[in-house]
Amino acid sequence: MKREPSKPYSYQDYLQWEGRWELIDGVAYHMGPSPTWEHQFAIVELSFILRSYFQNKHCYVAIAPFDVRFSSDDDYEHAPHVVQPDISVICHKHQLTKNGCLGAPTLVIEVLSPSTALKDRNEKFKLYEKFAVQEYWIVDPVYQTIEVFGREDSFFKKREVFGKGQRLTSFVFPDLTVEASSIFFQTE
Numbered sequence: 001m002k003r004e005p006s007k008p009y010s011y012q013d014y015l016q017w018e019g020r021w022e023l024i025d026g027v028a029y030h031m032g033p034s035p036t037w038e039h040q041f042a043i044v045e046l047s048f049i050l051r052s053y054f055q056n057k058h059c060y061v062a063i064a065p066f067d068v069r070f071s072s073d074d075d076y077e078h079a080p081h082v083v084q085p086d087i088s089v090i091c092h093k094h095q096l097t098k099n100g101c102l103g104a105p106t107l108v109i110e111v112l113s114p115s116t117a118l119k120d121r122n123e124k125f126k127l128y129e130k131f132a133v134q135e136y137w138i139v140d141p142v143y144q145t146i147e148v149f150g151r152e153d154s155f156f157k158k159r160e161v162f163g164k165g166q167r168l169t170s171f172v173f174p175d176l177t178v179e180a181s182s183i184f185f186q187t188e
Contacts, residue, residue: 010078011069020065024123026080032115038141038185042111043086045183046139050089053176059091059106067100068108070131076102081127086111086139104128106172109137125149129156135172144184 008026020031035043043063050061068088070081089107090096108128110120120138128136129151136156138147144164149156150171162168162180170176 008080010080011076011082012078014082020084021082022084022119023080023082024119024127029119029123031084032113035111035113036141039086039111039113041185042139042141042183046109046111046178047087049178049182050087050176053173054089057091058093059089060093060096062088062090062101062105068105069100069102070104070127081131083124083127085109085124104131104133106133107135107137107170108133109139111139111141125156135170137168139183141184144180146178146180146183 009023009028010026011023014021014023014028017028022029022031047061047063054061064084064086066084066088068083068085069076069079070083071079085105085108087107087109088101088105090101091106092103095101095103095105110116110124112120125136125138132151132154134151136149138149140146146162146168148159148162148168148171150159151157159171164181164184166180168178168180
């Protein structure tokens with residue numbers, strides 16, 4: 001199926017496509033080539049840390065590919081926003097369906113890739129802010145940093161940038177800490 005840049009798409013269109021896609025404001029974005037080893041390493045390490053932390057806390061950790069749908073009018077079957085965050089933490093069980101998550105996860109983590117970095121920092125940042133994701137982490141495997149944004153007064157406020165040798169502390173879950181260096185692949 002050919003995607004026309006001027007036509008707004010919905011979840012129903014998205015279901016017909018082959019390959020990995022995302023929709024933001026009805027605009028289709030192809031997910032690009034497979035991620036790098038450093039990208040995958042960060043996701044696996046973070047998902048293990050998060051799964052261990054949330055094990056008995058009634059929150060669920062999902063890794064991509066996993067659809068998260070956003071809709072202003074709660075019509076999730078025709079949602080104009082369908083994204084696949086690298087990691088989602090959902091703390092409201094009623095949001096989970098057999099086809100993903102309806103509405104904002106509590107925590108979203110995106111690990112930057114060259115093909116997705118601008119979208120993660122711009123379109124997805126605005127989308128997550130608009131639909132009330134409580135915390136957003138942007139992980140950069142190249143510079144080995146983690147930017148943590150917490151929601152305050154309906155907007156993300158930049159909390160801090162954590163680098164190698166530092167311990168990240170979550171805004172929403174203050175007892176969740178992560179050694180930044182533990183999620184970055186070391187070549188030495």
